Amino acid sequence: MTNRVLWGISISALVLAFIGILITITFEEPEIYNESETYVPKTRDVYLFTRVDENIEEEGLAIPPDMFSQDTIVVNQGDKVKIHFYNLEPVETQEHHTFTINDPAYNIHEDINAEENIVIEFTATKSGIFNYICTFHQPTMSGELVVLPVED
Known part of the structure; x- marks a missing residue:
């Protein structure tokens, strides 16, 4: 060549x-994960309201039209959770709603009357998916608390 x-x-x-x-x-x-870093738990403020689905005819379908404003709450394990729960029913109705988690990991049951609100506080100690419901308005008023695991 x-x-x-x-x-x-x-x-x-x-x-x-x-x-x-x-x-x-x-x-x-x-670098996606730094071995020396650890997760620092946060306070998670969640605002949860009652609502009525106008498309559900209670008499015709024999199910309540009541729902939660969110059907999923996502937090990390270790977070402090503060659920600001508001019952938006008019006071004349005296209609109660509950925020209930029956799983023993959290075991929460709060019952509030029309036009009341409450702050429900707990620490998300166990990871997993936990159903929350209103005990008065099944099957429509339900959701899931998703607690994501945090690696040590």
């Missing part, structure tokens, strides 16, 4: 090697 061809091949190899180095540097995966 001539010197020009060898020189061209050498330059091409150097350029490809340089591009390979740049790609490796540019696209190196970022």
Whole structure:
């Protein structure tokens, strides 16, 4: 081969090697988890309201039209949870609603009358999915508390 061809091949190899180095540097995966960092629990304020689904005809379907404003609450294990629970029913109705978790991990049952509110506080000590319900308005008034596990 001539010197020009060898020189061209050498330059091409150097350029490809340089591009390979740049790609490796540019696209190196970022560090996702730092072993020395630990999760610091937070206070999670959740606002939960009662509501009525106008599309449900209580008499015709024989189910209550009552629902929670959120059907999923997500927190991390170790978080302090503060659920601000509001019963928006008009006071004339005297209609009660509950926030109830029957699982022994949390065992919460709070009953409030129309136009009342309460703050329910607990620490999310156990991870998993826990159903919450209104004991008066099943099956429509229900949701899930999702407690995500935190790695040590």
